[in-house]
Amino acid sequence: MTNLRKSDPEIADAIQNEINRQEFGVELIASENNVTPAVLEAMGSVMTNKYAEGYPGRRYYGGCEFVDDAERLARNRAKELFGCTRANVQPHSGTQANMAAFFALCDPGDTVMGLSLAHGGHLSHGHPLNFSGRFFNIIPYEVDPEHHRIDMDQVRDLAKKHTPKMIMVGASAYPRTIDFKTFGEIADEVGAKLVADIAHIAGLVAVGLHPSPIPYAAYTTTTTHKTLRGPRGGMILTDKKHYKALQTNVFPGIQGGPLMHVIAAKAVAFREALQPEFKTYQEQVLANAQALSAAFLAQGFDLVSGGTDNHLMLVDLRPKKLKGQQFEDSLHRAGITVNKNAIPFDPEPPMVASGVRVGTPAVTTRGFKEPEMKQIADWFARVAEAPDCEETAAKIKAEVEELCRKFPLYPGMEA
């Protein structure tokens, strides 16, 4: 990035610091990943210069023939990846994708069910401060207090009682397999449409390691940057019947010009996800999550629901007499990044929280396997024993850096 270094050294410094943070730290935020240099190149390309309101072949601007190529490739690859007949790759984010689905299916004031954020759901599934909770009448469902699984009896009872127009299923902090088929049956029983938000598990769904909602959902929404390992953005998958309403509700409904450089990068990532190595990667994401959860339990940590079926786990810190925020800070000093997270029925407010969320997608991308998972759990235990000890943190930070040097992410990259 010699041009940037010359023209804006302050931003070049910030980017260099971020390169170093990613290169020499252990990234365990379950929703993050590290894209390939090819995805980065597409995102940093001249396609950022192009206005292309509309869709391929029907734009409001001239000169769109090459961005049309990119968007068509992205759509076709998305359809092949997820086994559906229609895709809209323009949503700028997962929340934008969900907003388009809401407006395609509902009018303001309509009743919608969604998993409570406090139980692992997402802001855009009905939180009172989000557009979803402000425009729609939200009936939240929860996990059961004993096993921490989505309480399907409660979902069915609430659906029968409130006859929602739409049922949203999906999560940002739920470590167990989601039963999309039963959600589809419940939606059918009450005449609701199902929307599945697979943002967290999209990579697993793409390779068949998590059941797909495509046969049951009117719209399947996702981000493209989590387990799917593409650029930051959103996408919606659907069928012929629900396509027209979707198209108009993304543009002109909720967005203007699409981010064509990001759409090109989505196409690159989808092509990567169609290769056999991507399935091997996702298998290792799951194997690492199993190894890490076993190692946490062996170190005396509690896990919400007792473990995981997917790429993430929620560590309940109460037995260790720690809070989520405090542990997030302590791990950060040791070069390990997690986010505090509410656990179901959390006695603490969200900014304190009783847990941390831990995921394996990013560390698996850099090549960590089962032995490194054991090492991570060992670091967690040492930090938990001395959360305020600067010396322990410094020692672990050096060990973290030493391990990361053996698994380089972006060799030779400089801002």
Ligand code: DSN
């Ligand atoms: N912020 C994302 C996550 O961390 O799961 C959800 O949007």
